[in-house]
Amino acid sequence: MEKRLFLDLSYEELAEELKALGEPAYRTQQVWEWVWRKLCPDFSAMTNLPLSLREELSRRFSLDPFTVLAKECDEEGTEKVLLSLPDGASVEAVLIREEDRNTVCISTQVGCPVGCSFCATGQMGFVRNLTAGEIAGQVLYFAKVLEAQGKRVTHVVVMGMGEPFLNYEATLKALNNLNDKRGFNLGARRITVSTIGVVPAILRFAQEEKQYNLAISLHAPEDELRRKLVPLAERWPISQVLSAAEAYILATGRRVTFEYVLLCGVNDALKHARALAALLRGKLVHVNLIPFNPAPGLPFFPPDEGQIELFRRELLAHGIDVTVRRSRGIKIQAGCGQLRSRVFREK
Ligand code: SAH
Ligand code: SF4
Numbered sequence: 001m002e003k004r005l006f007l008d009l010s011y012e013e014l015a016e017e018l019k020a021l022g023e024p025a026y027r028t029q030q031v032w033e034w035v036w037r038k039l040c041p042d043f044s045a046m047t048n049l050p051l052s053l054r055e056e057l058s059r060r061f062s063l064d065p066f067t068v069l070a071k072e073c074d075e076e077g078t079e080k081v082l083l084s085l086p087d088g089a090s091v092e093a094v095l096i097r098e099e100d101r102n103t104v105c106i107s108t109q110v111g112c113p114v115g116c117s118f119c120a121t122g123q124m125g126f127v128r129n130l131t132a133g134e135i136a137g138q139v140l141y142f143a144k145v146l147e148a149q150g151k152r153v154t155h156v157v158v159m160g161m162g163e164p165f166l167n168y169e170a171t172l173k174a175l176n177n178l179n180d181k182r183g184f185n186l187g188a189r190r191i192t193v194s195t196i197g198v199v200p201a202i203l204r205f206a207q208e209e210k211q212y213n214l215a216i217s218l219h220a221p222e223d224e225l226r227r228k229l230v231p232l233a234e235r236w237p238i239s240q241v242l243s244a245a246e247a248y249i250l251a252t253g254r255r256v257t258f259e260y261v262l263l264c265g266v267n268d269a270l271k272h273a274r275a276l277a278a279l280l281r282g283k284l285v286h287v288n289l290i291p292f293n294p295a296p297g298l299p300f301f302p303p304d305e306g307q308i309e310l311f312r313r314e315l316l317a318h319g320i321d322v323t324v325r326r327s328r329g330i331k332i333q334a335g336c337g338q339l340r341s342r343v344f345r346e347k
Contacts (some may be wrong), residue, residue, distance in 0.1 A: 006035060006061040007133030007140070010173060010306055011180060021056060029182060029327060035063065036183025039134045039144050043308055065137050083141065085110075093138035095145065103147055103155040106138040107192045108171050109162025114232045116219075118261055121161040129167040133217050133292055135174035143184075156186060158193040159215070162178060163195075165201035172208065179210055188212050195257065199236040202244035206251040214248050215257040215288070216241060220267050221275035229267070242279065256283075258324075261290045264301040273311045277318030287322040 009017065015028040030048055034040040041064060043049075043057040066083035069090055073079045077097035084090040091107040100195045110127035112119070139158075156178065158164045164171040175191055178184045192213035195202060205214060218241070220226035226233040245256045258280065262268045280287065289312060290304040303311070308324060315322040 002046045003062040004060060005065050005131060005133035005137075006063050007055075007065070007177070008131050009133075011182060017060075021053070032034070032058070034285045036062050036140075036177070037185070038158055039084060039140060041144070041146055042121070051184050052326050053345040059079075062143075065134050066141060077144070079142075081141070083138065084189060090127050090320060091130065091134075091138070093141065095142045101154040102142075103157055104142045104153050105157045105160050106135060107136055107160035107162050108158060108164040108167045112164050113166060114230065116230050117198065118219075118229060118263060118292060118298055118300050119297065123297065130162070130172060132170045132173035133175065136177050139178055139184075139186075153186065154164060155190045157215075158191075163196055163198065165195040165198035165205070168201050168204070173279055174347045175212060176210060185277035193255070196230055196232055197236055199243075199244045202280070203243070203247055206244075206248040208271060209254045213254065213257070214244055215220060215244070215259055217221070217259045217261075218276075221272055221279055229263075238279070245285070246283070252286050254284075257286045257288050258286045259290060261292055262303050262311065263292050264307070266300065268303040268307055268311055270310060270314050274318065277315055277320050280320055283316060285321070287320055289315075289322060291324070291326070292318065 002186065011028065011032055014032060015025070018027050018326040019029065020023075027049070029192045031046065031251060034046045040046060043061070043063065044055045045056055046057075049057075065085055068081055069084045070082040071079070077095075079095040079097075081094075082090055082092055089110040091110055093107060096103045096105065107130065109129050111124045112121045113126035114122055115125075116122040127245070133134075139153055139156055146152055156175075158171065158175075171193065175188075175193070179188055188210045192215055193205070194215040194217060196217045202214070202216070205212075218226070218238070219229050221238075223233065223237050226238060245258075248254070249256060260267070260276065276287070289308065291308055292298075292300050294300070294302065302308075312322055312324055
């Protein structure tokens, strides 16, 4: 019998499994705690469970889906891993250590079907969706690394490889499991999902019971330019993406972040900043400017520091709340899809 990934189960599904094995109801909480709170790597070490149950769980389930294929760290403590899965697929996850927070950036797909022209993941094509357990497992991987140092994961951003809203069910299940108070207990406000703008999924996300943060990758203030950078923009024009963002703000009362990758000579002129400000003025939003992170084969350059600052000030002057997100880990190429691209090129 092929083993299933334990992390794919919700609490309720685990309860069903244990009931079918004839176990009393309180076992669910015990097993859930071992895995999601104590980060126990092995069923045999779950000492308050009967031996026979530990053996049965080991026969049926695996706890860790990953083999580490490559690992890179920089001097600031950013750590990036390439994790391989039993079918040979591999994905990246990144831990960003800052003074008061430890953020894990996770992937939701192997490759990405959207194919944005500035994105290393987009250029590798699409292989498959990750399961809920494979998504949450990336967080648990780093939770174990941090635990050994007496630390915890404080934030999760779904900004790694893939488009989470083209793998909606698995992504939400993973986040709900991480959020579950009976186990990992990471607050919804500490979790952010970034989407390229899959409009029906944004509308659905607005209605979720758990209110996770939403970031939308805009990258251009008008449709013609956006379509050149983001092929999926053919399907959902900027006006629809903005209406969906409004629906999220209305339903949740929460601010939406708009991400904007700055590409030298493409979308970084002051007229772009003014057009962007005109789109967003008066809304409960924040803009994250991300200077392009170069990778081999991508035909773009980041703007120089002076231009980035001018763009930022232009937005500010038009009343838009804005920050420049410096890509941590540029030295280790901790940008989306970049470690994987390099490892596979070297082979
Ligand atoms: N698919 C989702 C989430 C993953 S990408 C999305 O696109 O939003 C997360 C962020 O990294 C996006 O804002 C994306 O535009 C940005 N990104 C991708 N490639 C980049 C690069 N080479 N340099 C800088 N940012 C990049
Ligand atoms: Fe996919 Fe996001 Fe990369 Fe676009 S930027 S190709 S949506 S991962």
